[in-house]
Amino acid sequence: MKTTHTIQQVTKITGLSAHTLRYYEKISLIRDIEREGNGYRYYSEKDVEWLQFLIRLRDTGMPIRDMQRFAELRYRGNETVAERRQMLERHKHQIREHIDRLLGNIEALNEKTDYYRELEKER
Amino acid sequence: MKTTHTIQQVTKITGLSAHTLRYYEKISLIRDIEREGNGYRYYSEKDVEWLQFLIRLRDTGMPIRDMQRFAELRYRGNETVAERRQMLERHKHQIREHIDRLLGNIEALNEKTDYYRELEKER
DNA sequence: CTAAACTTTAGAGCGCGCTCTAATGCAAGA
């Protein structure tokens, strides 16, 4: 059973617009998408999973440049697995640092809202 | 003891460039900065603290539009404290949601690196 | 006194990540 999806179906699954899907292909974040005689794209299940992974990288703040690098490694095959893993390890580290900064900032904002609450009492 | 800082000193304290400091003033994120006869800016201690607070809002993902709204409330005085607190509460909530998404994504990336590690073993 | 290094302004430019336009062609339902 081989399932493919039209670009519209992929917009519904991923939340990416058709414009963005074509853009991602143009900048080589995704490649080799099946076409039929009419020139239309038909995304495989694997394509969709890859897009969802790209979305994860994006949502965790990875710049497109780095995503391009990662995609290139992926399309080069299994010999790049170690390098890909290193990229992800480094990226995870950065996300953790980001989270730590956010937590520190929340702490500071807590103090601010506490202070505001005091001011509100006084009126 | 009343301390003021030149724009260069403020760049060192805050990490914001002189360009950005002027830009923030132009878009009303900060106002009423003291000037002397020469037209130069002299930032008070309070100005610097406010800038540091703005940086916190920025670093936690608050868009400039919202920072402008917050700044406007601040310059309107104490009667806006409740509204400011509400803004911050909502913002903190969004940060927490953001952190949760990041944690979920780290979890998924962990699975990916685990899988890569398996692949690496096999070679 | 001079030169280097600061300051000011208005406004242009930039990098990022999309987002949209225009022109054209294919597909599917009445």
Added chain:
DNA sequence: TCTTGCATTAGAGCGCGCTCTAAAGTTTAG
């Protein structure tokens, strides 16, 4: 068959948050 709604492309445009330029004035070190 006709109409509506999809699809395609190259390339322009946009919103965000700065970042830089140019032309001019001020300050400071030697």
